[in-house]
Each structure stands twice: as structure tokens, then as C-alpha cells.
Amino acid sequence: MSSTHGFRFIDLFAGVGGFHAALSALGGKCVYAVEVDKKAAAVYEKNWGVKALGDITKDASDEVMNVPAHEVLAAGFPCQPFSKSGAQRGMDETRGTLYYNILRIIQERHPKIVLLENVRNLAGPRHMHEWQVIIETLRDEGYRVSETPAVFSPHLLPPERGGRPQVRERVFITATYDPDGLTNGMDVDPPVLSGQPVDGWEPATWHLEDLLDDSHNITGCNLTDSERLWIDAWNDFVETWYEKTDGRRPPGMPIWADSWTDVWSTKSAVRRAFGSTPHYKDLMESDPTLPQWKAGHLAKNYALFLEHEDWLKPWTRKWGIFTDKFPASRRKLEWQAQDTPRLWDTVMQLRPSGIRAKRPTYLPALVAITQTSIVGPRERRLSPRETARMQGLPEWFDFGAQAPSATYKQMGNGVNVAAVWHVVREHVLRDEDLLKRSAPGRRIIEAIARAPLSPDAALEARH
Known part of the structure; x- marks a missing residue:
């Protein structure tokens, strides 16, 4: 690995690259990305120089593993109901879902950190079964993971931490590989407190006009x-x-x-x-x-x-x-x-x-x-540009000549960059005791230590 990169990451269900924006700005190098929407994949490649045209169901299964080794796995995966046949638990129950393919990668590669993101309802009463299966299968693979949902939104972050005036509650599941069994399956607090503003920030003081201008109107x-x-x-x-x-x-x-x-x-x-x-x-x-x-x-x-x-x-x-x-x-x-x-x-x-x-x-x-x-x-x-700002993407981010409707769709499906940045940072600080036990883990810790509290300046400096 080049000395300029602190860790390798893969970007599953990548969209136009919200995870990529945060993880690459932290010093990571993307070694694999997958996105089935061709328009989103084209925008991803245009901005990040990485093709995101794979098919995870073909690249990660019982028969095939085409996903390379990496230290961080990021996935904004769709939530699908798992089978409850025979009240089973674990791997067999996830078959036929996209989480199954993620789990196959985890079983094969055991990345140091797993970062999963989903809609708020994943932690709701209708998906209690799915939630429990995810937590149990990660623990079965030797990961420290909190059973308590971490629900976070960018409007809870102050501007100096990259926050944005958008209520976008998402569930984050973060896990750290614990091959020596130090945590012994014990529960742990989530990396962020659900619904809690950061650093005493008052979300009611957001001023929406700060992110608006009429120069990009269509x-x-x-x-x-x-x-x-x-x-x-x-x-x-x-x-x-x-x-x-x-x-x-x-x-x-x-x-x-x-x-x-x-x-x-x-x-x-x-x-x-x-x-x-x-x-x-x-x-x-x-x-x-x-x-x-x-x-x-x-x-x-x-x-x-x-x-x-x-x-x-x-x-x-x-x-x-x-x-x-x-x-x-x-x-x-x-x-x-x-x-x-x-x-x-x-x-x-x-x-x-x-x-x-x-x-x-x-x-x-x-x-x-x-x-x-x-x-x-x-x-x-x-405007489409204003929606990109709301998701924390830099001003240089280029959607090309695609129709505005495609950009609106991509931003509606996307992940907020600062929310990812904050959750990753807090997760690494929480699990520093596990990560420091390996050289790749120490590189991740060093990357977080070097990083500012906000991704904004780091992203602008890339261009």
C-alpha cells in the first residue's frame, strides 16, 4: 500500500460516493466499489476515478470472492426481510438478501472496521428481527458491535464540524474486528448518542440561507x-x-x-x-x-x-x-x-x-x-447544487451533463458526508484499544488523529 494512504476501503452500494468522500479525505484508498445504478456509477467514476460497476451478488458468494482485501468495509445497504423459517438465526437466515453478500465478504476478509448505514426504520419495531440477525452475525464473526442503534443526522453537527441544515436520521452499525475475543461478546455503547446534538449545538439556530444562492438555478x-x-x-x-x-x-x-x-x-x-x-x-x-x-x-x-x-x-x-x-x-x-x-x-x-x-x-x-x-x-x-451542499459534497463535485432529475434522485438516496466522518471518528476513538493491536488498525487511528473535526476543508483541498 502507498505510504500516502492510511488504510484501504471498499464502498458497497456506493451511490455517487458519500462514503468515498469521507473515507478518502481521512486518508483511505478505495480498492473496490459497487453501484448498480449506471448514472450514479458514472458520476462516481467521474469524481473519484474509480469504476463502480460491479455486482456484489456475483462478486461475493459461496462460490466466488472477487472483493480484494481491505481494512474498512462501508455499505449503505438496502434492508430486506430475512427468512424466519424454523426460527433460525445467523448465516442461513440471510440467504437471498444483499446483507448475505456483505456477510460473505466479512467472513472472507475480516476488515478491521465494518460501517453499515440504513434508513431510520431498520432500528424500528417492524425490523427488530432483521436488526437482531445483523448484530448476532457480526458477533459470530468476532466483531465488537453495539446492540443499541446509533441514529444520527447532519443537523445535529455544528457548521464547524461539517454539519448541514438537513434532518436526515440514519442508522449506523459500526463494528470492530476482535479476533482475540477481548470483548467476549459483551455489549458496548454505540459510537454516537442517538438524537443528541454535538458540542452543545442548538439545531434551531441553523440559518438555511447560508447554503443557498441563485447562481445554480435551473x-x-x-x-x-x-x-x-x-x-x-x-x-x-x-x-x-x-x-x-x-x-x-x-x-x-x-x-x-x-x-x-x-x-x-x-x-x-x-x-x-x-x-x-x-x-x-x-x-x-x-x-x-x-x-x-x-x-x-x-x-x-x-x-x-x-x-x-x-x-x-x-x-x-x-x-x-x-x-x-x-x-x-x-x-x-x-x-x-x-x-x-x-x-x-x-x-x-x-x-x-x-x-x-x-x-x-x-x-x-x-x-x-x-x-x-x-x-x-x-x-x-x-437547486441540484444546493442539494449536493446539503449532503456535504464539495463545490467541485461534478454531476456532468445528466438530467437534474437524476441528481435529485442521487442526492435523495445518498449519505451525508459529515455524518459518516463524525461516526467513523467516534467509532475509532471508542475502539482504539482493539485497533491499536495491529499495524493496519494503528494506521486507522493515526489517520483519525491527523484529521480535522470537519471534512469540508479536507475535501476542498483535494481539488
């Missing part, structure tokens, strides 16, 4: 006439609400205009049955098929309309809320912007569940579908 950032109509209408609702309620913030519940038609008429059966303060239990009693959550939202919306119908009825007529100008999903508002005075002053997502509005401090997570955040004060969506 046609796709602009709002359509229909989108402006929807936002103008609900902006009028918000401003009128403040006026009519003496400055009380809009309710945080989902506001469903469609539900108002149930109590619109004075002859409405719902109005006559439940009066001006319907209760969700009354609705559930009258309709046993109603889920409690829906009954609760309906009851609150009925009460809201009955209290404010003197101005809500004219508002719906003024804007044509119940015409074909407003699809059903645009007749809903999810107000999560606290005391923000106008909808146009918020950050919005046009979601299937409605128009979601948040304070313009930090963004909801970038997603790989058409919900790119609208920055109200800028009256446009984030």
Missing part, C-alpha cells in the same frame, strides 16, 4: 402556476388565521379541507349528531370501522370548521378549493412552522399527505422522489 427549480396558486391560497389561510385568532399559531394537526364538507350545511347529519365539539370517541362509536387516528383528525377538523366557518367558507370560494384546480392532496395543510407569519416564509414540501410547512431553519430529509423542498422566501425549489 428551470426545474421554478414553481408552476398551479403550485403558486396552491401556496397563495394556503398563505391566505395562514395570514387570515393569525388575524382572526389574535395571533394564535395555526394548529399543528393536519388540516383537511375535504372533511369540512361533512359539516358544511346546517342540516348536516354530523353537525346535528355531534354539535359544535365532536369528539373522536363519538365518531368511532357511530362508525366502528374508523381508525382512532382518523377519527381524531376528523373530530378536530370538524371543530375547527364549525368555529371558523364565517371566514372559511368565503376562503374556499375565493380560491376554488373544491374545484379541479386543487387536487385532493393540495386541499391539506400540515403546519409545522410554529409562529412563522406566512406560508411563503416557510420551507415546504408538496407531499401526497398535503403541503407540509416548516420553519426555514433546517430542511426535511432530501428524498429520491418528487418532494424537493420549496424555499418559500426564494419562491423556488432547491
Whole structure:
């Protein structure tokens, strides 16, 4: 290995290279990368000079091992359900999943560090079985790994640590090879505390404007006439609400205009049955098929309309809320912007569940579908370059001539660079006692010791 590199790493399910950005800036050298999406693989090669066109199912199996030796394995792998046949555990249970192929690499190469990343739900109740199998199989292979999920988001890091104003909670599973059995299968704390800001940082003080500029705008950032109509209408609702309620913030519940038609008429059966303060239990009693959550939202919306119908009825007529100008999903508002005075002053997502509005401090997570955040004060969506900034990629990162939709998708699927940087750093500090027992481990420790607290300067210096 060249003396300029402290360790070798492999990049599985690599996307455009969020893991690569962090690990190479730490002094690592990529010796293998795999990415099945050809557009993402082309961007990866363009920026990192490494082909990421393999197929892990063909390169790592019972019959084949084409993955070279390495010290760090990184994988933002898809979560797939494991077989529960016969209540089995371990390797056999993972067959047919992509985690099985990762595990084959681990069995064959035993990297010093394993770094796995997945969506928040992997540590949720629906995937408890999968979580437990992953932890147990890593321990069976001789790894120190915490059974407690490490859930982390870049908005918890201050700017000087490379943080970004984006809520992007991801689960990290980090493991260190312990061939001598020093930890004896004992549990250990995760490298980062879930949901805890770092260094006393206050995420509410993020200033989104610091990462925005209009020099990279594209046609796709602009709002359509229909989108402006929807936002103008609900902006009028918000401003009128403040006026009519003496400055009380809009309710945080989902506001469903469609539900108002149930109590619109004075002859409405719902109005006559439940009066001006319907209760969700009354609705559930009258309709046993109603889920409690829906009954609760309906009851609150009925009460809201009955209290404010003197101005809500004219508002719906003024804007044509119940015409074909407003699809059903645009007749809903999810107000999560606290005391923000106008909808146009918020950050919005046009979601299937409605128009979601948040304070313009930090963004909801970038997603790989058409919900790119609208920055109200800028009256446009984030540009592709701005989404790259939100993921911590440097300004020199080049997406080539691909369509903006491909970039949005890649950023929605990507991993945040500073989150990886921070988790790796904290993991190495936690497991220094194991790593220092081998020369490769000591090189990893030295790389972390040399590294700054933020990847930003290191990445910019590469270009």
C-alpha cells in the first residue's frame, strides 16, 4: 500500500460516493466499489476515478470472492426481510438478501472496521428481527458491535464540524474486528448518542440561507402556476388565521379541507349528531370501522370548521378549493412552522399527505422522489447544487451533463458526508484499544488523529 494512504476501503452500494468522500479525505484508498445504478456509477467514476460497476451478488458468494482485501468495509445497504423459517438465526437466515453478500465478504476478509448505514426504520419495531440477525452475525464473526442503534443526522453537527441544515436520521452499525475475543461478546455503547446534538449545538439556530444562492438555478427549480396558486391560497389561510385568532399559531394537526364538507350545511347529519365539539370517541362509536387516528383528525377538523366557518367558507370560494384546480392532496395543510407569519416564509414540501410547512431553519430529509423542498422566501425549489451542499459534497463535485432529475434522485438516496466522518471518528476513538493491536488498525487511528473535526476543508483541498 502507498505510504500516502492510511488504510484501504471498499464502498458497497456506493451511490455517487458519500462514503468515498469521507473515507478518502481521512486518508483511505478505495480498492473496490459497487453501484448498480449506471448514472450514479458514472458520476462516481467521474469524481473519484474509480469504476463502480460491479455486482456484489456475483462478486461475493459461496462460490466466488472477487472483493480484494481491505481494512474498512462501508455499505449503505438496502434492508430486506430475512427468512424466519424454523426460527433460525445467523448465516442461513440471510440467504437471498444483499446483507448475505456483505456477510460473505466479512467472513472472507475480516476488515478491521465494518460501517453499515440504513434508513431510520431498520432500528424500528417492524425490523427488530432483521436488526437482531445483523448484530448476532457480526458477533459470530468476532466483531465488537453495539446492540443499541446509533441514529444520527447532519443537523445535529455544528457548521464547524461539517454539519448541514438537513434532518436526515440514519442508522449506523459500526463494528470492530476482535479476533482475540477481548470483548467476549459483551455489549458496548454505540459510537454516537442517538438524537443528541454535538458540542452543545442548538439545531434551531441553523440559518438555511447560508447554503443557498441563485447562481445554480435551473428551470426545474421554478414553481408552476398551479403550485403558486396552491401556496397563495394556503398563505391566505395562514395570514387570515393569525388575524382572526389574535395571533394564535395555526394548529399543528393536519388540516383537511375535504372533511369540512361533512359539516358544511346546517342540516348536516354530523353537525346535528355531534354539535359544535365532536369528539373522536363519538365518531368511532357511530362508525366502528374508523381508525382512532382518523377519527381524531376528523373530530378536530370538524371543530375547527364549525368555529371558523364565517371566514372559511368565503376562503374556499375565493380560491376554488373544491374545484379541479386543487387536487385532493393540495386541499391539506400540515403546519409545522410554529409562529412563522406566512406560508411563503416557510420551507415546504408538496407531499401526497398535503403541503407540509416548516420553519426555514433546517430542511426535511432530501428524498429520491418528487418532494424537493420549496424555499418559500426564494419562491423556488432547491437547486441540484444546493442539494449536493446539503449532503456535504464539495463545490467541485461534478454531476456532468445528466438530467437534474437524476441528481435529485442521487442526492435523495445518498449519505451525508459529515455524518459518516463524525461516526467513523467516534467509532475509532471508542475502539482504539482493539485497533491499536495491529499495524493496519494503528494506521486507522493515526489517520483519525491527523484529521480535522470537519471534512469540508479536507475535501476542498483535494481539488
